[in-house]
Amino acid sequence: MGKDDVIIVGGGLAGLECGAILSKEGFKVTVLEQSHKSGGFFQSFTRNGYSIDSSVHYVGSLDKGELLYDIFKYLGILENIRLSRMNPLGFDNIHINDEVFPLAMGHEQFCESLSERFPREKNDIKAYTDILKNIGTGTKNTVQSSAGISGEGMNYLSVGAYDEIERLLKNNKLCKVVSGNSIIYGGDRQMTPFYVHAITNNSYLEGSYRFSGGAEQVTKALEGKIAENGGVVRCGARVTKIITIDNKAGGVELEGGEVIVSKYVVSSLHPSLTLNLIDDNNAIRSVFRNRITSLKNSYGLFCLYLIMKEGAFPYLNENHFIFNEGRNTKSNKLPPDNGIIVTMQVPSDGGNSAEVVSLMRPMYFSEVERWSNTKVGNRGEDYLEFKERVSDEMIAIAESRFPGFKSSIASKYSATPLTFRDYLSAPEGSAYGIMKNYNSPLSTLIQPKSKIENLFLSGQSLNLHGVMGVTITALMTCYEILGTDYLSGKIFEKR
Numbered sequence: 001m002g003k004d005d006v007i008i009v010g011g012g013l014a015g016l017e018c019g020a021i022l023s024k025e026g027f028k029v030t031v032l033e034q035s036h037k038s039g040g041f042f043q044s045f046t047r048n049g050y051s052i053d054s055s056v057h058y059v060g061s062l063d064k065g066e067l068l069y070d071i072f073k074y075l076g077i078l079e080n081i082r083l084s085r086m087n088p089l090g091f092d093n094i095h096i097n098d099e100v101f102p103l104a105m106g107h108e109q110f111c112e113s114l115s116e117r118f119p120r121e122k123n124d125i126k127a128y129t130d131i132l133k134n135i136g137t138g139t140k141n142t143v144q145s146s147a148g149i150s151g152e153g154m155n156y157l158s159v160g161a162y163d164e165i166e167r168l169l170k171n172n173k174l175c176k177v178v179s180g181n182s183i184i185y186g187g188d189r190q191m192t193p194f195y196v197h198a199i200t201n202n203s204y205l206e207g208s209y210r211f212s213g214g215a216e217q218v219t220k221a222l223e224g225k226i227a228e229n230g231g232v233v234r235c236g237a238r239v240t241k242i243i244t245i246d247n248k249a250g251g252v253e254l255e256g257g258e259v260i261v262s263k264y265v266v267s268s269l270h271p272s273l274t275l276n277l278i279d280d281n282n283a284i285r286s287v288f289r290n291r292i293t294s295l296k297n298s299y300g301l302f303c304l305y306l307i308m309k310e311g312a313f314p315y316l317n318e319n320h321f322i323f324n325e326g327r328n329t330k331s332n333k334l335p336p337d338n339g340i341i342v343t344m345q346v347p348s349d350g351g352n353s354a355e356v357v358s359l360m361r362p363m364y365f366s367e368v369e370r371w372s373n374t375k376v377g378n379r380g381e382d383y384l385e386f387k388e389r390v391s392d393e394m395i396a397i398a399e400s401r402f403p404g405f406k407s408s409i410a411s412k413y414s415a416t417p418l419t420f421r422d423y424l425s426a427p428e429g430s431a432y433g434i435m436k437n438y439n440s441p442l443s444t445l446i447q448p449k450s451k452i453e454n455l456f457l458s459g460q461s462l463n464l465h466g467v468m469g470v471t472i473t474a475l476m477t478c479y480e481i482l483g484t485d486y487l488s489g490k491i492f493e494k495r
């Protein structure tokens, strides 16, 4: 039985960031991760000698002075990660039928280049861009003082993304263009607040980067910092119980029965998983429990990872979102069915040929539910056939825009929501956790301070998903433990 200051449950981005911050500030930290390696959605795997990023492919707000830059600088990991700036003239490219619309980096450039394609909508585009910028600036300022959502952000939390886009931009095609990358935030017409659309897009406008040498550098760098600060990241350590005594957290129990006592427990898991771990059923009111477990999770993603033949296909320093037919604007999904993302990893040899390409498309759990009682590697022939069929459809969409794509593929691997469910315990393989809902915005915002003393929450389901959202959430969690003024002063150099 050990005694720590802080036990962190879950070694994904949120858990590692909380671990790095708290250990830097002098806490004795142990991060407990159930898998054989840390990183959660952020991890990579190796096939045929290539390191393949399972999920994270690009990050925003990493230009000097932007939010993520400041926080990574404080964590001391900027020098450990090699970044590659994406194409400033079009980091995301939206393909609608035969047309391609690049989204340029930087607010002015974004506005100008889009206005060239939609000259009559110039004023509307400017107004739209200004709102994105205001929401981003508001968030940046708020994060420095409380890490909650800014007043501006709160206003847009109760407004539907697509309703607001249509109100601001009017032109139907232009609306499709600016919402064309909505798969990156699990866009859903019935639920997604404009705030989520705005904050995600604004962050990419503020400097989009890929990881040169793989996304896993970030989690490795965070692990390194935790170790440097005297903390520990233990993999293969599945937490089965959060121990509470008199409504106060006191440690955890691991699979196998080991107990670790600690003053604080931070759980970075999906909130419904955290609730299941709490040993005292009476500690959490059933109203809260019911509220959390009834919240809807985002859809999952089908990921097709492709290793390309050497020198066969050019490396594209930008993402492509391809929709081959007129969209049904009444669809629940933003984007609609049969749209895919084509994204690439920076070639390991620094060359101009693509090595690893990922194709992704939204996938609801219902599409794989019939195999929900099966385990990784043993799901049966029909599951393999299903994956093959979906993969072929996605490759055909990519081929339609990039002739020669299909024949450039050397080998392929795929993951469905079941893969993420089974490796990471993500409920129903959801890609981004609990969805924000503009119809009842406050019900989907979960605070990092729990009703149980010394038990704190973190992770993508609280505030926002993605590297930036999760980093802000980790900060909110650590503000609760260390004090907002103290920590924000250290990060944002007010002192």
Ligand SMILES: Cc1cc2nc3c(=O)[nH]c(=O)nc-3n(C[C@H](O)[C@H](O)[C@H](O)COP(=O)(O)OP(=O)(O)OC[C@H]3O[C@@H](n4cnc5c(N)ncnc54)[C@H](O)[C@@H]3O)c2cc1C
Pocket: 009, 010, 011, 012, 013, 014, 015, 032, 033, 034, 035, 038, 039, 040, 041, 042, 054, 055, 056, 057, 058, 059, 237, 238, 239, 240, 268, 269, 273, 301, 303, 360, 423, 424, 425, 426, 430, 431, 432, 458, 459, 460, 461, 465, 466, 467, 468, 470
């Ligand atoms: C396919 C895909 C592509 C994405 N692309 C991007 C992108 O390009 N850019 C971007 O910014 N974001 C992207 N995201 C989102 C981003 O990956 C996530 O928002 C973020 O990584 C979530 O981090 P987290 O720590 O909250 O959760 P997780 O990564 O899920 O971490 C939770 C960890 O807890 C562990 N765990 C669960 N139960 C237990 C237990 N009982 N005991 C111990 N450990 C446990 C899990 O194994 C996991 O490691 C993508 C997501 C997906 C699915």
